[in-house]
Amino acid sequence: MTKKRPILTGFLIWIAAITAMTVFGLYMTSVADKTEQIGTAVGENFNANAVKQTLSIVVLYLMGWVVLWPFRSRLGQTQVYLLSFLVGLLVFELISSLIIILIVRYTYLAVMAVYLAVVVVLYWRAAHRGEAEALWFKKSEGWMFVLWLTGTAAAAAMLSFVPMDVLSFDSVEYMGLGKMYASQGFIRDYFIYQVSGHPFVPTLINSIAAFFGFDYAYAIQNLFLVMCTLLFGYHIRDEIRRMGFDDRKALGLSALATGLLGVNFFYLFLGICLVPNLFAAYTLFFAAVYMYRYSRDEKPADVALSFFFMAAFCFSRVEGPLLAAVFMAYFAHTKIENKHLLYYTGGLFIIVALWYVSFYIQSPAGFNGQFLTVGRSMLVAAAYLIIGLYIFLKDKFFSQYNRILFGLFMGALMLGAVGLSVMDMGKLIINLKAMYQNIFYYGYWKVTWLAVAGFGIAAALVSKKKEMFLEWLIPIFLLMMLILFAIRSSTLHIYWSDSGNRMLMHIYPFCVFVLTLNILSAFAPENSKQGS
Amino acid sequence: MxxxxxxxxxxxxxxxxxxxxxxxxxxxxxxxxxxxxxxxxxxxxxxxxxxxxxxxxxxxxxxxxxxxxxxxxxxxxxxxxxxxxxxxxxxxxxxxxxSSYFVPHNTTTVFNRYFPVSLETSVKLQEYLAGKTLILDPTVTYFDREDDQLSAIAHSYMASVKSSVKSIQTLEEPYGFLTDDDLAFLKAKTDEYEMVSWDYYREINAYFFYNVMDSDDVIVLWGRQMCMFFMTPETFAELKERPR
Known part of the structure; x- marks a missing residue:
């Protein structure tokens, strides 16, 4: 039986962590003070802005925690607390998107009313299932709640008061759009301002800023990065423990892998400076990881979380729904039960169809976005129907040919990527050249992709991992990148701001996750036992 | 799989x-x-x-x-x-x-220093445009649909220079996007401009300044290849005189 850590020790660790964060925050603020950098992006009243932003983070955290509370026995308390802020933020944003899509006036009260309805439904369902008791606090859970809440509030305060207020052109655009939704109540003005189909998820954090009365939601996006990194670490630790490593080794190895991800310049840069990439990369990553967990453990909570993150991914970049459709096609060839996949695909189809229909009802006549054109929207929506039909037919008649069908799916994807690319060879050459130069020099990735290649060789040669659920997502995503770049009108270009760099960011957490687990599988105690 | x-x-x-x-x-x-x-x-x-x-x-x-x-x-x-x-x-x-590898400019705010390029460009823009009246083509102001990326970039850098310019106005009569001929005309005047750029590759995200240092008013136009052109009213008049 494992020895439980006394609550006092945990409390002291927490106090130490909060003190360290506060000291770090004060130091950073004093450095920034000397260089007169404070407040360059956060408005005139820096302190009031920072306090309001801290409060908004606490509210979002509590919103997520309330939603997740009935599921804590299935998810585990640590995961609930790590997910709380992410779920709170994304729930706020998905409800906001729904309100805007349904052409209801977008206000803070409207969002909270829908949120309340969602909570009532969730708790009613839990009570209906005979889990009413589980909804109440146990004494031992009270301390955990207090510690996590104070810890998150301290991190929120530090991130709000430390002026990580770097503006990127995306952030400025998103700031303007988000505030416009909040003040106008609808997306009408979006069509005057919008420049390339800015998606909702990154934009709406600035609606939150407007609702809570502060200027620029930099701390919200920075905390999103922090919590995603911690959740990444949680999942990798969980996987390592499942391999048979003891808790201490699992903690050390997961810290190493999380460090590999977290100290990368470009990871921090995109996380802090270019909001959409952070949202797209992590919503996609968690959607896939929870699907992977579901395929293994078949816990409904995992597929629900996967769906939640995938829906958020659809709103985190304009090409999101298309990418999600291709991932659904891939999932159709895994061992996930097809009935659940049909619900999943159907749910995404409803969301996407609703969004596209509403978009064109609200947009002025003749409006066409860079990606959001009527033709493309119809194609994407149709893709969901075709994939749904494919899942149904495959399950009914062709399940024994899964391997062949998967080969055909990959072949079709390759054919699509090559076919679309060769239609404009000049553009393809520029794209490949720019991407290559960015990976190895201009994109500020520095040694990242060299390290991925080095560890990739080791992983390929030593791995004893038996399934490749997540591994396949990397080449599928790379092929989709080629397809998207062929479809888009502009070419890639060198330097950090390039969209190729940003899309590569989407698979970087996948690469670290996959390589770590593949390499560790060779040294896992369970494999050693089998080998001996 | x-x-x-x-x-x-x-x-x-x-x-x-x-x-x-x-x-x-x-x-x-x-x-x-x-x-x-x-x-x-x-x-x-x-x-x-x-x-x-x-x-x-x-x-x-x-x-x-x-x-x-x-x-x-x-x-x-x-x-x-x-x-x-x-x-x-x-x-x-x-x-x-x-390391100082990522600190090519002189700012010590820990996270700001990792983003030298945009800051550098911002600083240059502010330096060139301080105290001047910017007169934007309406395409710059209203983000016309023809060049999405450019409009985003323009908006962000306009936002970054707002504090240093005297005022921002809009051209009464829109000029629109620069045509290939316009670009050729402007680029031929190499002795008159200074280019500030973060990416010379295919002339993307480049900023061309035409003798704006001595002028109170600066006209801002843009081209299709994500280039922004800042020029004096005199240069703009020369440009307009040409048949389009």
């Missing part, structure tokens, strides 16, 4: 697919090393030496692997080598984050 990895019958237990993947990644590593060293040190000679060094290290590793395999100590050694490599990668990346 839920299929199990195929086992081969050779001594290594590795499938051909895994050898091919490892080989492809090795070629990627070689090419990357060459490129990385070439651009970092601006020398083909050093880049070639880097590749040779990598090949030599690979040969040494292969020899050590063979010896350890014979002595059945491979697993333990490999474990420590990979752990050290991972730790080394973390430390090296952390070093790069904190």
């Amino acid at each position: 839920d299929n199990k990895r195929k086992k081969s019958n050779d001594k290594t237990g590795l499938t051909p697919a895994r050898w091919i993947l490892a080989g492809a990644l090795f070629l990627f590593l070689l090419a990357g090393t060459y490129t990385y060293v070439f651009y970092t040190l601006n020398s083909a000679k050093w880049a070639m030496l880097g590749v040779l060094a990598l090949l030599a290290v690979t040969a040494v590793i292969a020899a050590i692997v063979m010896i350890l395999k014979k002595k059945a100590k491979l697993n333990k050694a490999l474990k420590w080598v990979l752990l050290s490599a991972a730790l080394g990668a973390v430390l090296f990346n952390a070093y790069l984050l904190n």
Whole structure:
């Protein structure tokens, strides 16, 4: 039986962590003070802005925690607390998107009313299932709640008061759009301002800023990065423990892998400076990881979380729904039960169809976005129907040919990527050249992709991992990148701001996750036992 | 994919697919090393030496692997080598984050200093446009649909210079996007402009300033290749006089 850590020790660790964060925050603020950098992006009243932003983070955290509370026995308390802020933020944003899509006036009260309805439904369902008791606090859970809440509030305060207020052109655009939704109540003005189909998820954090009365939601996006990194670490630790490593080794190895991800310049840069990439990369990553967990453990909570993150991914970049459709096609060839996949695909189809229909009802006549054109929207929506039909037919008649069908799916994807690319060879050459130069020099990735290649060789040669659920997502995503770049009108270009760099960011957490687990599988105690 | 990895019958237990993947990644590593060293040190000679060094290290590793395999100590050694490599990668990346490598400009705010290019460009824009009246073409103001990326960039840099300019106005009569002829005309006036750019590749995100230092009013237009043009009313008049 494992020895439980006394609550006092945990409390002291927490106090130490909060003190360290506060000291770090004060130091950073004093450095920034000397260089007169404070407040360059956060408005005139820096302190009031920072306090309001801290409060908004606490509210979002509590919103997520309330939603997740009935599921804590299935998810585990640590995961609930790590997910709380992410779920709170994304729930706020998905409800906001729904309100805007349904052409209801977008206000803070409207969002909270829908949120309340969602909570009532969730708790009613839990009570209906005979889990009413589980909804109440146990004494031992009270301390955990207090510690996590104070810890998150301290991190929120530090991130709000430390002026990580770097503006990127995306952030400025998103700031303007988000505030416009909040003040106008609808997306009408979006069509005057919008420049390339800015998606909702990154934009709406600035609606939150407007609702809570502060200027620029930099701390919200920075905390999103922090919590995603911690959740990444949680999942990798969980996987390592499942391999048979003891808790201490699992903690050390997961810290190493999380460090590999977290100290990368470009990871921090995109996380802090270019909001959409952070949202797209992590919503996609968690959607896939929870699907992977579901395929293994078949816990409904995992597929629900996967769906939640995938829906958020659809709103985190304009090409999101298309990418999600291709991932659904891939999932159709895994061992996930097809009935659940049909619900999943159907749910995404409803969301996407609703969004596209509403978009064109609200947009002025003749409006066409860079990606959001009527033709493309119809194609994407149709893709969901075709994939749904494919899942149904495959399950009914062709399940024994899964391997062949998967080969055909990959072949079709390759054919699509090559076919679309060769239609404009000049553009393809520029794209490949720019991407290559960015990976190895201009994109500020520095040694990242060299390290991925080095560890990739080791992983390929030593791995004893038996399934490749997540591994396949990397080449599928790379092929989709080629397809998207062929479809888009502009070419890639060198330097950090390039969209190729940003899309590569989407698979970087996948690469670290996959390589770590593949390499560790060779040294896992369970494999050693089998080998001996 | 839920299929199990195929086992081969050779001594290594590795499938051909895994050898091919490892080989492809090795070629990627070689090419990357060459490129990385070439651009970092601006020398083909050093880049070639880097590749040779990598090949030599690979040969040494292969020899050590063979010896350890014979002595059945491979697993333990490999474990420590990979752990050290991972730790080394973390430390090296952390070093790069904190080194002056990413601090080409003189600002000490910890996170701001990682983003030299946009700040540098902002500083340049502010320097050129301080105290002047900007007169924007309406396409700049209202983000016309023809060039999405440019409008985003324009908006952000306009936002960054707002505090330093005297005022921002809009041209009464829109000029619109610069045509190829306009661009050729403007680019021919190389003796009159200074270009501030973060990316010279295909002239993307470039900023051309036409003698604006001595003028109170600055006209702002843009071209299709994500270039912004800042010019005096006189240069703008010359441009307009030409048939479009």
